Amino acid sequence: xxxxxxxxxxxxxxxxxxxxxxxxxxxxxxxxxxxxxxxxxxxxxxxxxxxxxxxxxxxxxxxxxxxxxxxxxxxxxxxxxxxxxxxxxxxxxxxxxxxxxxxxxxxxxxxx
Amino acid sequence: xxxxxxxxxxxxxxxxxxxxxxxxxxxxxxxxxxxxxxxxxxxxxxxxxxxxxxxxxxxxxxxxxxxxxxxxxxxxxxxxxxxxxxxxxxxxxxxxxxxxxxxxxxxxxxxxxx
Numbered sequence: 001x002x003x004x005x006x007x008x009x010x011x012x013x014x015x016x017x018x019x020x021x022x023x024x025x026x027x028x029x030x031x032x033x034x035x036x037x038x039x040x041x042x043x044x045x046x047x048x049x050x051x052x053x054x055x056x057x058x059x060x061x062x063x064x065x066x067x068x069x070x071x072x073x074x075x076x077x078x079x080x081x082x083x084x085x086x087x088x089x090x091x092x093x094x095x096x097x098x099x100x101x102x103x104x105x106x107x108x109x110x111x112x
Numbered sequence: 113x114x115x116x117x118x119x120x121x122x123x124x125x126x127x128x129x130x131x132x133x134x135x136x137x138x139x140x141x142x143x144x145x146x147x148x149x150x151x152x153x154x155x156x157x158x159x160x161x162x163x164x165x166x167x168x169x170x171x172x173x174x175x176x177x178x179x180x181x182x183x184x185x186x187x188x189x190x191x192x193x194x195x196x197x198x199x200x201x202x203x204x205x206x207x208x209x210x211x212x213x214x215x216x217x218x219x220x221x222x223x224x225x226x
Binding site: 031033035040041042043044045048050056058059088090092097098100101103105106 | 116145147154155156157158162164205209211212213214215216217218219
């Protein structure tokens with residue numbers, strides 16, 4: 001039982017490049033989330049999903065896209081990377097509303 | 113919109129002493145959940161304690177307890193018998209029961225002095 005896994009751990013992008021951050025959970029959780037954490041700040045919700053085929057915007061969705069074709073996977077897509085997207089990205093999952101969120105180890109992304 | 117405020121950017125406590133971290137929130141909802149998460153240097157987010165808004169009894173997990181004051185919209189975390197391993201960033205979080213969105217505070221960095 002690996003929990004929530006994220007790849008890659010680190011990535012450097014040039015402005016305008018695109019990439020996908022991968023997130024997988026093996027706990028059969030319905031709810032999945034993407035957050036970003038800027039230096040000295042708390043986590044801000046980018047997108048979340050309450051089940052396969054359902055996604056919704058969080059607090060800071062601009063510049064990102066998500067999909068949820070399976071229960072296990074919740075990839076985050078950056079289409080045109082900008083320096084403002086330099087951050088640490090966390091994926092999380094939970095079984096049901098109000099229950100504990102389990103976090104992945106994070107992806108540190110730098111856009112130069 | 114809901115907000116979560118942690119007014120103490122940093123705190124220090126002597127090992128074995130007790131420390132209280134403050135958190136206030138703003139919401140018009142009556143049904144929600146509150147959490148404290150710990151983030152050590154490893155960056156891993158670890159749940160410390162959770163509280164359902166409909167429960168009047170304060171949650172407790174070993175050395176960690178909360179003081180939940182719903183009317184005052186306050187949710188402080190008390191750490192008793194502080195240990196060196198408690199050194200970390202602590203985040204307070206609010207989760208709506210209506211739309212499942214989660215709002216985090218900016219965090220409090222806790223230092224444990226040996």
